[in-house]
Amino acid sequence: MAREDEHRHTNLSATVTGLTNNTSYNFNVAGVNTTGTGPQSNTVP
Amino acid sequence: MSGSSRQPPTPAVRSPSPSRTAAWTTLTSLVSKFQRRRIGRSGIPVVTGTAQNAQNTLAWPGVSGTAPITYKRVPRHHRRGEGGTAFATNVTSAYINSGLTNGTPYYYRCRQSTPPVPLTSTEVGPLTPQPALPGATTLSGSAGNTSVSLSWTTSSGATSYNIYQNGALKTNVTFAVDEYHRPRQRHGLQLYRCRCQHHRHGAAVEHSHLDPATGLPRATLSGSPGNTSAH
Numbered sequence: 001m002a003r004e005d006e007h008r009h010t011n012l013s014a015t016v017t018g019l020t021n022n023t024s025y026n027f028n029v030a031g032v033n034t035t036g037t038g039p040q041s042n043t044v045p
Numbered sequence: 046m047s048g049s050s051r052q053p054p055t056p057a058v059r060s061p062s063p064s065r066t067a068a069w070t071t072l073t074s075l076v077s078k079f080q081r082r083r084i085g086r087s088g089i090p091v092v093t094g095t096a097q098n099a100q101n102t103l104a105w106p107g108v109s110g111t112a113p114i115t116y117k118r119v120p121r122h123h124r125r126g127e128g129g130t131a132f133a134t135n136v137t138s139a140y141i142n143s144g145l146t147n148g149t150p151y152y153y154r155c156r157q158s159t160p161p162v163p164l165t166s167t168e169v170g171p172l173t174p175q176p177a178l179p180g181a182t183t184l185s186g187s188a189g190n191t192s193v194s195l196s197w198t199t200s201s202g203a204t205s206y207n208i209y210q211n212g213a214l215k216t217n218v219t220f221a222v223d224e225y226h227r228p229r230q231r232h233g234l235q236l237y238r239c240r241c242q243h244h245r246h247g248a249a250v251e252h253s254h255l256d257p258a259t260g261l262p263r264a265t266l267s268g269s270p271g272n273t274s275a276h
């Protein structure tokens with residue numbers, strides 16, 4: 001049983017650098033486990 | 046008078062060509078293998094098993110009669126007829142053995158023994174349950190100066206995430222759960238204990254740090270296309 005003062009935090013973020021300004025990029029994310037890769041997320045332009 | 050008897054003409058026997066003989070032998074062998082696969086060496090229909098997420102599904106479609114079936118999970122190196130734990134008795138159709146550990150191989154013995162049907166028994170395994178594919182996630186992002194910040198919701202069952210840039214896999218970072226304990230007050234200070242882990246060029250990197258602004262663990266991924274590193 002988790003203690004009341006115990007928390008779990010998952011950081012799901014990333015910063016992609018080295019890009020060219022005024023250039024369009026599309027990004028997707030998909031979860032992965034030992035079975036395979038899940039569906040891709042929505043596209044972020 | 047000489048009794049002459051006319052012998053019936055001997056039918057000509059054509060010996061099969063070597064190629065026909067070889068083809069017939071191959072066909073016979075294939076049929077034999079197919080039958081063994083379907084009915085088993087002892088003539089008993091085989092059990093079909095399907096491994097799924099945390100469960101195995103068993104079915105014995107070829108067994109004759111309507112007598113109840115007992116499904117028993119047995120150790121890997123058991124001797125026939127020994128050991129095992131029955132988890133389903135008096136079932137007449139497919140059965141799901143749930144609550145299993147993914148990645149662990151399981152072996153089963155299935156038996157139908159109620160008279161008047163003669164006792165039949167067969168085995169199946171290993172069946173190794175595997176986790177389901179990760180669920181969907183929702184991505185959001187914001188553009189910066191030569192950079193893009195991405196954040197996404199948790200994908201159920203995921204142990205890592207793939208990031209795709211313009212449809213191409215960009216990097217694979219394992220986001221372990223950052224665990225921390227809500228502060229214990231010590232001398233008036235809020236103390237956090239955390240652990241975060243991710244992969245850096247294939248090697249696991251584990252460290253602990255806090256975001257000074259929020260007091261929460263922080264992990265970021267940065268880099269340039271094709272040469273992404275984590276820190």
